Amino acid sequence: MIAGVIAVVLLLAVAAYACAGGTDYGAGFWDLAAGGAARGERPRRLIDHAMAPVWEVNNVWLIFVLVIMWTGFPVFFQRAFTAMWLPLALAAVGIVLRGAGFALRKPARRLAGRRLYGAMFAVSSLLTPFFLGAAVGGVASGRVTAATTASTDAWANPTSVLFGLLAVATTALLGAVFLAADARRFAAPDLDGYFRRRALAALAVVAVLAVITLFVTHGDAPHVWHGLTHGVGLVFVVVSALATLATAWLLIRPSGAWSRVTAAGVVVSAVLGWGMAQRPYLIPTSLTVADGAGAHTTLRWLGLVTLVALVLIVPAVALLYWLDTRGELEGLTDADLRRPGAGDEG
Amino acid sequence: MHTAVSLLADAPAQMLPARSLMAFTLASHIILVPLGVALPLITLIMHGYGLRRNDPTALLLARRWSAVMAVQFAIGVVTGTVLSFEFGLLWPGMMGRWGDVFGIGFGVEAWAFFLEAVLIAIYLYGWRRLSSRTHFLLGLPLPAAALLGAFGILAANSWMNTPRGFSLDPAGNPVDVKIWKAIFTPMFGPQYWHFVVAMLVTAGYVVAGVYAVGWLRGRRDRYHRLGFTIPFTLAAVFTPVQFVLGDSIARQVFHKQPVKFAAMEIVWKTDTHVPEYLFGRMHPDGSISGGIRIPQLDSILAGFRPDTEVTGLTSVPAADRPTATQATLIHWTFDIMVGIGSLLVLLALWYALIWLRRRRLPASPWFFRCAAVAGLASVVAVECGWITTEVGRQPWIVYQNMRVAEAVTSTRSTSLWIMFGLVVVVYLVVFGSFLAVLLKMRTRWRLADGTTGEGPPPEQGPETETPETDTPYGPRSAGSRT
Numbered sequence: 089m090i091a092g093v094i095a096v097v098l099l100l101a102v103a104a105y106a107c108a109g110g111t112d113y114g115a116g117f118w119d120l121a122a123g124g125a126a127r128g129e130r131p132r133r134l135i136d137h138a139m140a141p142v143w144e145v146n147n148v149w150l151i152f153v154l155v156i157m158w159t160g161f162p163v164f165f166q167r168a169f170t171a172m173w174l175p176l177a178l179a180a181v182g183i184v185l186r187g188a189g190f191a192l193r194k195p196a197r198r199l200a201g202r203r204l205y206g207a208m209f210a211v212s213s214l215l216t217p218f219f220l221g222a223a224v225g226g227v228a229s230g231r232v233t234a235a236t237t238a239s240t241d242a243w244a245n246p247t248s249v250l251f252g253l254l255a256v257a258t259t260a261l262l263g264a265v266f267l268a269a270d271a272r273r274f275a276a277p278d279l280d281g282y283f284r285r286r287a288l289a290a291l292a293v294v295a296v297l298a299v300i301t302l303f304v305t306h307g308d309a310p311h312v313w314h315g316l317t318h319g320v321g322l323v324f325v326v327v328s329a330l331a332t333l334a335t336a337w338l339l340i341r342p343s344g345a346w347s348r349v350t351a352a353g354v355v356v357s358a359v360l361g362w363g364m365a366q367r368p369y370l371i372p373t374s375l376t377v378a379d380g381a382g383a384h385t386t387l388r389w390l391g392l393v394t395l396v397a398l399v400l401i402v403p404a405v406a407l408l409y410w411l412d413t414r415g416e417l418e419g420l421t422d423a424d425l426r427r428p429g430a431g432d433e434g
Numbered sequence: 435m436h437t438a439v440s441l442l443a444d445a446p447a448q449m450l451p452a453r454s455l456m457a458f459t460l461a462s463h464i465i466l467v468p469l470g471v472a473l474p475l476i477t478l479i480m481h482g483y484g485l486r487r488n489d490p491t492a493l494l495l496a497r498r499w500s501a502v503m504a505v506q507f508a509i510g511v512v513t514g515t516v517l518s519f520e521f522g523l524l525w526p527g528m529m530g531r532w533g534d535v536f537g538i539g540f541g542v543e544a545w546a547f548f549l550e551a552v553l554i555a556i557y558l559y560g561w562r563r564l565s566s567r568t569h570f571l572l573g574l575p576l577p578a579a580a581l582l583g584a585f586g587i588l589a590a591n592s593w594m595n596t597p598r599g600f601s602l603d604p605a606g607n608p609v610d611v612k613i614w615k616a617i618f619t620p621m622f623g624p625q626y627w628h629f630v631v632a633m634l635v636t637a638g639y640v641v642a643g644v645y646a647v648g649w650l651r652g653r654r655d656r657y658h659r660l661g662f663t664i665p666f667t668l669a670a671v672f673t674p675v676q677f678v679l680g681d682s683i684a685r686q687v688f689h690k691q692p693v694k695f696a697a698m699e700i701v702w703k704t705d706t707h708v709p710e711y712l713f714g715r716m717h718p719d720g721s722i723s724g725g726i727r728i729p730q731l732d733s734i735l736a737g738f739r740p741d742t743e744v745t746g747l748t749s750v751p752a753a754d755r756p757t758a759t760q761a762t763l764i765h766w767t768f769d770i771m772v773g774i775g776s777l778l779v780l781l782a783l784w785y786a787l788i789w790l791r792r793r794r795l796p797a798s799p800w801f802f803r804c805a806a807v808a809g810l811a812s813v814v815a816v817e818c819g820w821i822t823t824e825v826g827r828q829p830w831i832v833y834q835n836m837r838v839a840e841a842v843t844s845t846r847s848t849s850l851w852i853m854f855g856l857v858v859v860v861y862l863v864v865f866g867s868f869l870a871v872l873l874k875m876r877t878r879w880r881l882a883d884g885t886t887g888e889g890p891p892p893e894q895g896p897e898t899e900t901p902e903t904d905t906p907y908g909p910r911s912a913g914s915r916t
Contacts, residue, residue, distance in 0.1 A: 141559040144511050144551040148544070154518045155544040158529045159537025166530025169522025173845045177853055180519040181860060187512030188864040191505050192871055205867075382534020383600075383611035389538050397545030404552040407572075417559035420501050424561060425494075426882040 090388055091381035094160040095370070097394055099363035101156060103356045105149035107262065109217075110255075110355060112146045114263020115139050116186065116213020117256070118286060119206060131267075132206065134279055136193065138270035141417040143190055145408060147183070160390055164370045164380040168223065171232040171242045175219035182216035185209070214256060221255025222248040228362060229309035230372040247308045250301045257297055258355055261290035265335070265351040268344060273415060284339050287347070291336055294354070298328075311372035315365025324361030328354050448842045451850035452524040455857060457824075459520060462861050463513040464820055465813060470510045471584060471630070472637035473503050474554065474576040476665050481570055483664065495661050497561060498879060499641070502872065504558045509868055511551070516857075524850075528831050528841035535600050535608050535616050536593040543586025550579040581630065588629055592621040595823065596690050597832050620690045624683035625823075631676045632819065635778070636812035638669025643809030644876075646802045657883075663795065666805060669812075670782035677779050680772070687826075688736045691833065692745035693754075694826035697761035698768045699732050703746040708732040713769055718758045720748065756828045764825045767818035774815040781808060 115135045122128030122135075158165040169176060189209030193202055225248030226232055232242065242248075264287035271279035305313040315321040331353035338347040366372055370380045381387060411417050477499040484492030518540075521529050529537075556564075557573040564572070593599075599616030600608035645662035688695040695701075701708055702720035710732040714725020733742040747755050756764070781804050788796040796802075831838045843850075 141555050143555075144508060145548070145555060147511060147515065148548045148551045151515060151518050152544045152548065154522070155537065155540045158521060158533040159541050160534070162530050162533030162537070165522055165533060166526040169529075170526050170843060170845070173523060173843065173849070176519060177523055177849075180516055180523070181856060183515050183519075184512045184857075184860055184864065187508055187515075188860075188867065191508035191512075192864075192867045382537075383609070385611045385613055386534040386538055389613045390541050393538065393541045393545065397548070401545060401548055401552065404549055408552045408555055411556060411560070411564075416563045417556070418562045419504075419559055420497060420561055425498055425501055425879060 090384060090391060091160075091377050094156065094381070094387050094390055095363075095377045097391070098153065098156045098160060099360060101149060101153045102363075103359040105153055106255075106258070106355050106359050107352045108142075108146035108149050110259040111262045111266045112139060112143060112259075113186070113213040113217045113256075114259035114261065114290075115267060116209050116263070117260045118263050118267065118283070120210030120213065121286075125203070130276070131279060131282065134267060134271055134274065134276065137274070137419075138267060139190070140419055141412050142408065145405065147187070150183075156390065160382055160387055161370060161377075161380045162382050164375060167232050167234060167371065167375065168227060172223040172226050175223045175226075175243045175248075179216045179219040179223070182212040182219065185212035186216060213259070217255040217259045218252040221252035224255075224362075225249070225251030225309075227371050228312045228366065229305070230311065230374060232371050233374045245308065246304045247301075250297065250304055254294065254297045254301060257290055257293045258358075261287060261294050261335075262351055262355060264290055265339070265347050268339075269348050272344065273413065280344065284344060287351075288336065288339050291332060291339070295332055298358070309372065311369065312362065312365045315367065316361060319364075320367075321361050321365035324357045324364060328357040328361060331357060445839050446842055447847040448845065448850055449839060451847055451854050452842050453838070455850065455854045456520055456524055458854070458858060458861070459513065459516055460820070461817060462865065463510070463517060464816060465865075466506055466510040466513060468633045468636035468640065468813070468816065469503070469506050471580045471633040472577075473499065473506070473641070474557070474573070474580060475634070476637060476641060476668060477503065478570075478573055478576065479668070480660075480664050481573070485566060485570060489660075491657050491660055495657065498875075500558050500561065501875065503554070505868065505871055507551075507554055507558075509864065512864075513861075514547075523845075523853075524843055525831065525841045526843050528836060531607060531836065532597075532832055535611050536590050536597070538613055539586040539589030539593070539617055541586070542589070543583050546579050546582035546586060550576065550583060553579060584630055584633070585626065588626045589617045589619075589622055591823070592619050592625045593617070594832055595619070595625070595694075595827060596621045597835055621686060624679070624686040628676070628679045628683045628819075631672050631679055632812075632816055635669045635672050635676055636809070636816055638665040638672070639778070639805070639812045640809035642666035642669065643806045646805040650799060650802050650806065659795065662805070666785065669808075670785050673775075673778045673782040677775055680775055685736065688744070691826070693747065693750055693756075694764075694823075695736070696745055696747045696749070697756045697764055697826050698822060699744070700761055700765045701732065701744050701746045702748055704743065704749050705746065706733060706741045706743050708736075708742075708744040710735065711765070713766060716758045716762045716765070720758075753829065754834075756826060760825050760828050764822045767821040767825075771815045771818040771822065774811045774818075778808060778812065781805065 115138070119128075119132055119135050122131045154165075157168070185208045189205045189207075189212065193205035193209060222243045226243045226245070228251065229245065229247035231245065231248075264283045268280050268283035268287055271277070271283055302313070302316065305316070316325050331350045335347055335350040335354060338344060338350060368376050368378070370377055408417075477496050480492050480499065481496035483489065484496055553572065553576050557569070557576065560569045560572065593616055596619045597616075598619045599612040599614070601610045603609045642662050642665040645658045646666075648658045649662060684695075684698075687698070699708075700711055700714065700716045700722060702716070702722075707730050709730060710728045711722060712726040712728070714722050714727075716722050730740040733740050733744055736742050736744055747761065781801075784796060784801060784804075788794065788801075827833055829837050829839070831841045
């Protein structure tokens with residue numbers, strides 16, 4: 089019972105990271121695709137401006153996912169990290185590059201420096217989601233077992249590759265949708281259109297990849313395929329498909345409002361659908377939630393810690409996102425860091 | 435349990451690269467931790483001071499420190515994320531068996547860190563548009579969130595040193611987990627306070643050191659005096675506290691982890707009237723060469739009496755204790771840490787005496803030279819303390835319950851070496867760029883200060899208090915305010 093609850097908490101945390109972290113990596117994807125220094129300058133500036141205040145928060149979700157994994161389901165954590173060693177190690181390197189590129193690009197002023205850090209940011213935005221997706225694919229297709237060693241066939245297989253590509257496409261979708269909204273907020277209508285076109289393209293790619301994934305999982309990950317086409321899993325697949333259509337419709341309308349909600353809906357319901365399809369397994373057909381769960385006392389405490397934290401954090405996160413979407417959060421500029429100029433605070 | 439000899443003979447090939455990688459990434463992360471934990475507090479103190487006295491110089495300092503915090507915090511997030519990955523990539527055996535016993539601390543830490551990330555984002559990006567009061571108030575919970583995060587990490591680490599709160603079933607797996615006992619293990623309290631105060635002191639000296647250098651170069655304006663005095667005073671107040679806490683944790687180690695204490699003090703045989711060695715080297719046969727020998731002192735320090743019995747390394751089999759080389763290493767790191775701590779106490783006393791008698795900063799350039807290196811010295815002390823506690827636990831990853839060799843990943847050692855090489859290169863680039871960015875910020879600010887009417891800094895002149903007479907730089911960039 090409690091193991092099931094914590095498994096749902098884990099799944100929700102994964103969904104949250106997929107949305108928050110996904111938006112961030114998606115922004116990196118569009119940074120990479122923005123073209124030369126002159127042509128890509130405006131989109132890049134918007135990306136920097138929009139991502140900066142919420143960057144850390146977006147990425148802390150991942151730490152929370154890892155902590156629930158090793159505290160709540162230690163055996164699952166051990167097996168996943170043993171079998172998926174290489175993709176996870178590469179994802180970790182990607183995260184370092186992404187964070188460093190983010191942290192260091194803004195203060196770097198020379199173009200060469202900005203190019204270097206920008207390239208770090210952009211390349212890692214492809215690496216990290218792909219390899220995290222590939223690791224998830226290895227879990228979904230049941231390739232992670234107690235006996236699996238860190239060999240390539242554990243992650244270089246059709247399901248893993250497709251999950252990896254799907255992850256990249258999804259981040260591109262989220263990134264473009266959120267950046268289009270940011271462009272509207274900063275009153276840059278040309279960039280709004282720019283990112284909306286890209287969001288539609290990404291949406292089409294996501295839809296195609298999702299259909300291919302369904303066919304591939306039929307043979308490669310039968311348990312997950314069965315779960316996705318029956319019961320609760322099917323419900324989430326349908327919701328995800330509807331959200332996809334709604335996102336497309338909203339993106340071609342002039343206002344574009346609510347497209348962020350529906351795009352996040354696509355991702356969240358896809359993640360939940362995958363999770364529900366895996367029931368009752370953490371790793372299909374070799375490790376159930378009940379078998380992989382840690383001590384009951386710990387799970388109850390983990391639930392309690394989560395509950396207390398939610399009470400503290402939900403208002404804080406809501407405040408942050410609210411302030412951010414209202415444009416109340418702005419980085420310090422050089423003018424703020426010169427003396428004097430402190431007297432006119434507020 | 436495996437037999438000791440077989441384990442020594444076939445230590446897995448993964449051990450060395452895994453250890454090297456963990457040691458390297460942790461050592462790098464630790465450099466950022468003092469600023470991560472204590473810089474928000476120091477900045478808030480400066481910010482509050484500026485608001486209360488309506489002091490533009492203090493507010494400028496607080497804003498500039500925020501700009502540094504923004505870069506430092508982001509890099510701390512990534513190096514910290516790498517550490518959580520490494521638990522799985524390097525030590526899956528430990529997490530698989532013990533994750534549910536001691537992981538809850540990380541759960542607390544993850545949420546606390548989450549809260550900190552939210553608050554710090556609001557604080558860093560709220561300078562321009564939030565009202566000054568709201569902005570300051572939203573920043574106030576930051577130090578508490580940092581303390582809570584440290585609580586989680588230290589709970590996990592002290593559990594590895596003195597594991598409690600479970601019993602073992604016949605297969606050697608932990609059952610009957612008692613969370614409360616697993617969090618509040620015997621070493622938790624001493625480690626927690628020693629750590630928190632260390633972070634405060636280190637961050638204080640590091641920040642003050644920057645302005646001490648400026649002072650030595652003749653930039654003796656109010657800006658530098660304020661930037662020096664507030665962090666230095668904070669650090670100086672807590673230095674004697676840390677001295678007492680450090681003494682107390684050493685005695686706790688003596689009681690709760692006697693073998694680690696024996697390695698720290700290179701004690702070979704259990705005995706009374708044990709001498710204290712300052713430095714010196716232990717050989718595999720237990721003999722000691724070099725170093726300064728002070729008769730009786732180790733027993734006195736451990737139990738206040740020369741006839742206190744101190745457990746020696748030979749009280750446990752060779753396979754269950756640190757090697758002579760490891761013992762020598764942590765004896766040195768321990769002595770260096772204590773030495774630096776003692777010197778910092780003297781520095782704090784110097785500062786306090788001048789302040790009490792003359793109500794001003796010490797005038798001697800030697801004071802500022804010492805203050806300038808105090809930051810670096812504190813970082814060295816923090817690294818030494820961490821090496822002492824981690825290497826002193828060897829060969830155990832979970833003291834007396836799991837060896838490092840049992841926890842290490844089965845991934846090929848070649849992959850681990852390649853990963854290690856890659857991480858070293860990436861970290862060198864990242865930390866190098868971090869330093870370059872900080873230096874560039876400094877240069878930019880110094881240039882900006884120079885152009886606002888203050889002119890080049892006077893070479894050896896008397897204290898100049900000119901910022902208030904500066905002409906405003908000009909209108910703010912358009913659209914920065916509503």
